Amino acid sequence: MRQLLKKILPPFAINKLKRVQASFHRKLTPFFSKSPFLSRIYFTFLNSSYHREQFANLRGMMAYKQRINEHKNSSNPLLRRNIHRIEKGLIMKPLKPVFALDYIEQTQQIYFASLKSTNHQPEELQWAGAVLAKYYNVVKIEQSDLLLKLANEFKANVEVEFENINQFTPYSHSELVKPKFTYQEFYRFIKIRRSTRWFKQAEVCREKIKQAIELASQAPSACNRQPYQFFVVDKQPLVSKISKLAIGSGGFAHNIPTIVAVVGDYSFYEHERDRHVIYIDASLAAMQFMQALPTLGLSSCPLNWPELSVQDRKISKLLSLAEYKKVIMLIAVGEAETEGGIPYSQKKTAEQLTHFVE
Ligand SMILES: Cc1cc2nc3c(=O)[nH]c(=O)nc-3n(C[C@H](O)[C@H](O)[C@H](O)COP(=O)(O)O)c2cc1C
Structure with missing residues (x-):
């Protein structure tokens, strides 16, 4: 419709139409902003600004299912999420004897399927394999039949190098490199x-x-x-x-x-x-x-x-x-042109940007 109007109307008429449309929306906003229900009506029937985003979001949810099940991509979001959750479990204080029971089977299945895929990024798999190996080393597998079954299946199918387990699994904060610069240097x-x-x-x-x-x-x-x-x-x-x-x-x-x-x-x-x-x-x-x-x-x-x-x-x-x-x-x-201007762009003060909640 928009394209058709652009073709048949002269530019001044298009601009006029845009102004009328903007003023129409400005007049409607006070009424439709009165409640969540009215705002829903407004954005469903009178303003399509969100529609493309919503469509992309729904398409994404469909593509997600394919992504996690078909293993055509280099990365699997569910594998990443679950391995991340297991890593968090591994650093919990106190460490629970058994955790991740509700998603460990799913994680292992995705991991095995990802191993078979030729497209999967190797480091993601190394990380996942190492974390799973560490998990089975740490949890009390004898406390759960499911864990016993999965741990045996894992050991029968996967051989994770000891160094990999150390390299790709949680470590303590003291191992992080300390910054060699001061606050002022970093600010500069x-x-x-x-x-x-x-x-x-x-x-x-x-x-x-x-x-x-x-x-x-x-x-x-x-x-x-x-x-x-x-x-x-x-x-x-x-x-x-x-x-x-x-x-x-x-x-x-x-x-x-x-x-x-x-x-x-x-x-x-x-x-x-x-x-x-x-x-x-x-x-x-x-x-x-x-x-x-x-x-x-x-x-x-x-x-x-x-x-x-x-x-x-x-x-x-x-x-x-x-x-x-x-x-x-x-x-x-x-590469910056040496004499090209840079706006001063005054920054707000930390005081303006801070609100300590008492
Ligand atoms: C999300 C975002 C969008 C921006 N869009 C523009 C833009 O369209 N045109 C432009 O010249 N600068 C744009 N800027 C740069 C800002 O004007 C600039 O970051 C701001 O004035 C602060 O200056 P500084 O980046 O030099 O600190 C944008 C910055 C951000 C973060």
Whole structure:
């Protein structure tokens, strides 16, 4: 409908229509914001802004089932989640003699099936195997028939090296490397990352991008599922097309050498209650990605990706994204132009941002 109107109406009429539509919604909002029920009516029948997101979420829930059962991907979200839960059980104080009874069988089944898959990422399997081996070493298997059966099955099918058990399972905090820099030094380093919008017209080394992504991968994520990917675009005309799609890139889109789309993947989740996790996890990783870039001689500017279905459709097509994948944000990356300006961007004080709850 929108496309048809764009074809048959002149631009001034389209703009007029947009203004009428915006004013219509502004007038309706006070009434429909009165209760959760009314807001549901509004977003079901009068405002379709959430529809694409809801569709992607549902598609993701369907894709999740395939993902965990068909073992075609390099990572299995349920295996990751369950192994993560077992690791948490292994560090519990006090350690329970038996735990994870309600999901250990499922975990082992997925692990065995994943071992047979040629696509599965080996380190994920090493981790899962080591944690399961440690689990059977630690729990009192004789207290449960199920555990006895599963432990025997595991030992008959899997041989986990002793070093692997040590390397891929919980360790104590004292083994972590202590920071060799002070708070002030770290503060100075953090301030080196500033949103940079003017870049040299030089190719960005892919190896450096991968190094920054490696660092981004160390970010925390819910149940360690890491439901995101960095789509790196460094070839024209695609860089230009994508840069221009970002609404906030006006005036500098043409000089962006590489643009990275941080893409969240709903197919890592079984339930819609987890629908925000892709945004949270991807943003935490994106932050570490941007923080890593200055150490590699690169600079960046995050670019907003608002929920606009027309833009979303366009970028999904350009990046060939499945319907359950969503662009979370774009990041312009390149070598900073030395004399390019950086806005001062005053930061709020810690006092403003802190609320100690008494
Ligand atoms: C989610 C997000 C979206 C942003 N979108 C844009 C954008 O569309 N265009 C732009 O020029 N800057 C954008 N920025 C950069 C902000 O303007 C910038 O982070 C802020 O002014 C603080 O400056 P600093 O990054 O140099 O500390 C965005 C930043 C974030 C975190």
